[in-house]
Structure formats: structure tokens, C-alpha cells
Amino acid sequence: MSDTSEHNGNKDIVAFLGPAGTFTHAAADRHFGEAVPKRGMSSIDEVFAEVEAGRARYGVVPVENSTEGAVNITQDCLMDTSLGIVAEVIIPIEHNFLMRRDTSPAAIHRIVSHRQSLAQCRHWLKAHWPSLTTTEVASNAEAARIAAEDPTTAAIAGERAANLYGLQIAERRIQDQSNNSTRFLVLSRENALRTGGDKTSILVCTENKPGALFRVLEPFNTFQVSLTKIETRPARDSIWAYVFFIDFEGHAEDAAVVSVFQQLRDRTVNVKNLGSYPVAKV
Amino acid sequence: MSDTSEHNGNKDIVAFLGPAGTFTHAAADRHFGEAVPKRGMSSIDEVFAEVEAGRARYGVVPVENSTEGAVNITQDCLMDTSLGIVAEVIIPIEHNFLMRRDTSPAAIHRIVSHRQSLAQCRHWLKAHWPSLTTTEVASNAEAARIAAEDPTTAAIAGERAANLYGLQIAERRIQDQSNNSTRFLVLSRENALRTGGDKTSILVCTENKPGALFRVLEPFNTFQVSLTKIETRPARDSIWAYVFFIDFEGHAEDAAVVSVFQQLRDRTVNVKNLGSYPVAKV
Numbered sequence: 001m002s003d004t005s006e007h008n009g010n011k012d013i014v015a016f017l018g019p020a021g022t023f024t025h026a027a028a029d030r031h032f033g034e035a036v037p038k039r040g041m042s043s044i045d046e047v048f049a050e051v052e053a054g055r056a057r058y059g060v061v062p063v064e065n066s067t068e069g070a071v072n073i074t075q076d077c078l079m080d081t082s083l084g085i086v087a088e089v090i091i092p093i094e095h096n097f098l099m100r101r102d103t104s105p106a107a108i109h110r111i112v113s114h115r116q117s118l119a120q121c122r123h124w125l126k127a128h129w130p131s132l133t134t135t136e137v138a139s140n141a142e143a144a145r146i147a148a149e150d151p152t153t154a155a156i157a158g159e160r161a162a163n164l165y166g167l168q169i170a171e172r173r174i175q176d177q178s179n180n181s182t183r184f185l186v187l188s189r190e191n192a193l194r195t196g197g198d199k200t201s202i203l204v205c206t207e208n209k210p211g212a213l214f215r216v217l218e219p220f221n222t223f224q225v226s227l228t229k230i231e232t233r234p235a236r237d238s239i240w241a242y243v244f245f246i247d248f249e250g251h252a253e254d255a256a257v258v259s260v261f262q263q264l265r266d267r268t269v270n271v272k273n274l275g276s277y278p279v280a281k282v
Numbered sequence: 283m284s285d286t287s288e289h290n291g292n293k294d295i296v297a298f299l300g301p302a303g304t305f306t307h308a309a310a311d312r313h314f315g316e317a318v319p320k321r322g323m324s325s326i327d328e329v330f331a332e333v334e335a336g337r338a339r340y341g342v343v344p345v346e347n348s349t350e351g352a353v354n355i356t357q358d359c360l361m362d363t364s365l366g367i368v369a370e371v372i373i374p375i376e377h378n379f380l381m382r383r384d385t386s387p388a389a390i391h392r393i394v395s396h397r398q399s400l401a402q403c404r405h406w407l408k409a410h411w412p413s414l415t416t417t418e419v420a421s422n423a424e425a426a427r428i429a430a431e432d433p434t435t436a437a438i439a440g441e442r443a444a445n446l447y448g449l450q451i452a453e454r455r456i457q458d459q460s461n462n463s464t465r466f467l468v469l470s471r472e473n474a475l476r477t478g479g480d481k482t483s484i485l486v487c488t489e490n491k492p493g494a495l496f497r498v499l500e501p502f503n504t505f506q507v508s509l510t511k512i513e514t515r516p517a518r519d520s521i522w523a524y525v526f527f528i529d530f531e532g533h534a535e536d537a538a539v540v541s542v543f544q545q546l547r548d549r550t551v552n553v554k555n556l557g558s559y560p561v562a563k564v
Binding site: 042043044045064072073114115116118119122136137138139142211213214217218220221224226227228229230231232244 | 327
């Protein structure tokens with residue numbers, strides 16, 4: 001396939017971690033609107049590949065606290081990709097009890113969902129359906145698909161999946177913790193515009209020396225740039241002991257951030273700017 | 283059920299994140315040996331609950347880079363639990379191509395596995411089975427169970443699952459990246475013995491102030507204690523802006539570590555010692 005351009009409507013597609021009806025799909029709809037064409041990919045790697053190859057203009061992947069596969073894969077992909085982060089989307093994860101419109105709770109013999117969703121609704125399930133069998137399936141969207149075919153099976157999934165498969169929401173918000181949310185990243189070959197309310201994500205590799213992390217953080221303290229997140233990841237080869245993912249407030253073009261970058265380059269093996277983008281409205 | 287004791291052999295059970303045949307099961311076998319009785323639980327929360335209630339003496343859960351559910355759940359459980367970490371187990375994640383002993387590659391029409399395992403073997407699948415349907419199921423162990431019932435279905439799973447379901451390993455180590463490993467924690471109500479080759483895990487909560495993380499790390503630099511891992515987690519209430527999981531070299535009784543703890547207590551809202559335990563042999 002040839003490369004896309006801003007003026008080629010056919011390639012203005014949003015690739016997301018599918019299948020249809022996942023929370024990542026909901027995040028893509030929330031950010032771009034439902035009218036923008038989207039394509040569900042079967043893995044996080046494929047979302048990156050689709051945007052890198054120009055077959056999609058944007059990609060949406062989970063990066064924190066997701067039920068939809070290990071977000072470590074997203075971090076691994078960020079190490080290698082030429083794409084930048086242009087937005088973050090935070091959506092509350094609300095689980096619902098879904099069944100066909102032509103059935104009733106009395107007819108339900110089985111509940112299907114993703115393992116993590118079943119775990120997140122464990123107390124509710126114990127209180128309301130103590131004797132029902134639960135079956136783990138690959139995703140919440142898959143659970144909704146199964147329930148749509150069987151009037152004796154209920155699914156636990158999001159509202160997006162309910163709408164997609166024409167299921168009724170017999171009960172809303174059944175998850176045990178009410179403030180559960182997932183963070184998604186929007187990826188692109190283009191940069192985001194500076195808004196003044198931005199954050200920046202970087203990847204830092206350092207050598208295996210005591211105090212390496214401390215030296216990485218000193219410049220942020222010196223220039224009073226606030227960190228919002230830091231995470232170490234195992235290095236994929238033995239040369240670097242540490243790989244850090246760091247999120248901080250500010251844009252890569254802010255004077256303080258430029259100074260931080262200058263000091264970081266003297267103190268680390270590698271600094272990769274993953275992108276500056278607007279802080280999500282929650 | 284009543285509380286266990288060290289002298290009650292019946293409660294000397296190891297609870298792990300099941301079902302049987304998962305990589306967590308393999309980690310439990312590697313650490314305790316196959317002869318020690320084990321019980322597969324259906325969620326990470328239940329592993330913690332089983333050990334907290336004294337129905338099991340030890341619990342084994344994934345904490346990094348696992349195919350078996352979001353390890354964020356493990357971190358959330360660590361915030362609340364009274365249990366301590368007494369060991370870590372690191373095992374290489376090796377995926378194998380499995381089928382029944384009475385079938386052959388020519389008879390295979392479908393490949394089943396966990397979504398992440400399929401993703402991790404994507405290049406191998408494209409090279410060797412470009413036209414075969416892949417189906418996502420809830421876990422690798424579930425995939426092996428399905429393949430054991432159907433001579434036209436192959437599974438991608440670990441060796442433990444192959445043995446459990448009597449499958450042949452048609453090809454070993456088919457994952458695209460060779461140095462993929464998962465870290466597991468062993469939990470207990472008792473403390474681990476000090477070995478001299480230990481590490482310590484702590485949980486630190488700080489207020490929402492610029493430089494908060496820097497102030498947390500200063501004592502480690504002052505007393506030359508090496509960090510091996512740091513991770514921020516979203517706080518579950520709005521009082522604390524930051525919750526950090528920090529792993530470092532040394533035992534909580536080491537003089538340098540005692541000094542670090544003293545300084546941390548003056549600088550943070552809360553410090554929770556999750557346990558000191560021997561560094562895993564890889």
C-alpha cells in the first residue's frame with residue numbers, strides 16, 4: 001500500500017486494538033467521534049504497524065490498567081516506533097450485566113467475560129449470582145458476541161459492546177471499585193499542536209551504575225518540571241541496565257523542558273522524545 | 283476455615299493463579315518443587331485472600347510482563363494486604379506449538395491461544411502457518427485443554443500445559459523474541475530469612491508537590507542503595523497524588539537501608555515495607 005497524505009480521505013482511518021466493542025474502541029470513538037472510520041486490529045503491534053505503514057492515520061492502544069492485553073506490549077512498541085504520541089484518552093471502565101433483549105434474568109444459566117472483568121465484578125457476582133457458572137473468554141467484546149447468540153448466557157462488558165451486539169443492559173456499573181479507569185494513547189506520524197496544557201512522554205536509557213535513576217531525575221528537580229509518571233522496564237539487551245518511561249507536565253518546546261533535555265543528554269545513554277500532547281480531560 | 287500453623291501439614295498448600303498449566307503454575311513448581319500440594323485460584327485477588335485467611339501457606343502471582351492477566355491487580359493487592367513478599371521467581375516465557383500425540387501437522391485446521399501469546403508468536407505463525415485460522419481463548423492452559431480434545435486444533439502454550447494435557451510439542455520456542463521472561467512473587471504471612479543476597483520492595487505514598495519523587499529518591503542516593511525498579515501507580519483516592527512501587531538491593535535490616543527508611547518516613551505520607559527476599563537466580 002502506498003503512503004497516506006492529509007488530503008487522502010481513504011487513509012484517514014483510525015486503527016485501534018480490536019475487536020469491535022472493546023474499551024479501546026470506545027476510547028477511539030470518544031476521541032475522534034463515531035463518524036470517523038475505524039479499523040480494529042488483532043494486536044497492539046499491528047496497530048503500530050498500520051500507522052507506520054500509512055494504512056491508517058492514527059492508532060489507539062491501551063497503555064495503563066487495561067483489561068485488553070498486557071500494556072507492556074505498548075511500551076515495547078514505543079521503544080522501536082517512529083510514531084509519536086499525539087493525545088491521551090482516559091475513560092472510566094464500567095462493566096455492565098448484559099443479556100439478549102428477548103430473555104430475562106431467570107433464564108440465565110451462565111456468565112461469560114474476560115478474566116479480569118470477572119475479577120473486577122467478583123463481589124457483585126457473589127452477591128447477585130452466587131450459584132451461576134462463570135466462563136472466561138478472550139475479551140469483553142467476545143463475551144457480548146456469545147451472549148447475543150444464546151438467551152441463557154449473560155455477558156459482562158462495556159456499553160459499547162452492548163450497543164454493538166444489540167444487548168440489553170440489565171444492570172449498569174457492577175464493578176466492585178467505582179473509580180477504575182484506563183488510559184489510552186493516540187499515535188500518529190504527525191506531531192500534535194502545542195496547547196499550553198500539555199504533557200510530554202520520554203524514554204530514557206541509562207547505564208548500570210548506582211544512582212543512575214537519581215541522576216536522571218535531578219534535572220527535573222533543578223528546572224521544576226513535575227513528573228506525573230515513571231516506570232522502569234526490563235532492558236531487552238544487556239547493554240543498558242535501565243529503561244525508564246517518564247511522563248511530565250509541559251511541552252518539549254517549553255524553555256524549562258528544553259533545559260531538562262539538554263542535561264538528560266549528558267547523563268544518559270539515550271533519550272527518546274515520544275511526543276508532547278494535551279493532558280486528557282477526565 | 284480456621285487459621286493455619288507451621289505444624290499443620292494440611293494447610294501447607296501453595297495457592298497460585300490458575301488454572302493448572304499456567305506459567306504461574308510453572309513458577310510455583312520451580313520454586314517449591316512439584317511434590318508440594320498446590321491449588322489454582324481463578325483470580326489474583328483470590329490468591330491473596332487464600333493466604334491471608336490461612337487456607338494456604340504461600341501464594342504465587344505474576345507481577346511483571348505476564349500473559350496471565352494484568353499485573354496491576356497484583357500491585358493493587360499489595361497496597362492492601364498484610365502479607366509480605368518472601369521470594370521472586372523469574373522464568374523464561376517459552377511458547378511451544380502443541381497438538382495431540384495421535385495427530386499430525388497436516389491435520390491441523392486451527393490454532394488457539396491467549397491473545398498475547400498469539401501476538402508474541404506472530405512472525406513465526408506468518409512464516410509457518412500463513413493460512414490457518416487463529417482463535418483467542420482466555421488462557422494458554424485453556425488453549426491446551428481445547429487442543430487435547432480436538433485433533434484438528436493446535437495450541438500455543440508452555441511446556442507445563444503440554445505435559446498436563448498429554449500433548450506433543452511439535453515445535454519448541456516459537457516466540458518471536460527469545461529473551462522474554464515473567465517475574466512472579468511468592469507471598470506469605472511469615473518473613474523470609476536474610477540471605478545476604480537480598481532485595482526489598484516498598485510502597486511509598488507522597489503528597490502532590492513538585493519534586494515529590496525526587497525527594498523520595500534522594501535518600502537512596504545519599505546511602506548508595508541501588509534501585510532496581512520504580513513504578514508509579516494511580517492513587518485510588520485523591521489525597522495522595524503518587525503511589526510508588528520501588529525495588530532496591532539490600533535487606534530491610536541492612537544499616538544503609540535502615541537509614542533510607544528513616545529519611546523516607548520524614549519525606550512521605552506513608553512507607554509500606556512489602557518484604558525483603560532473595561534475588562532470583564535467572
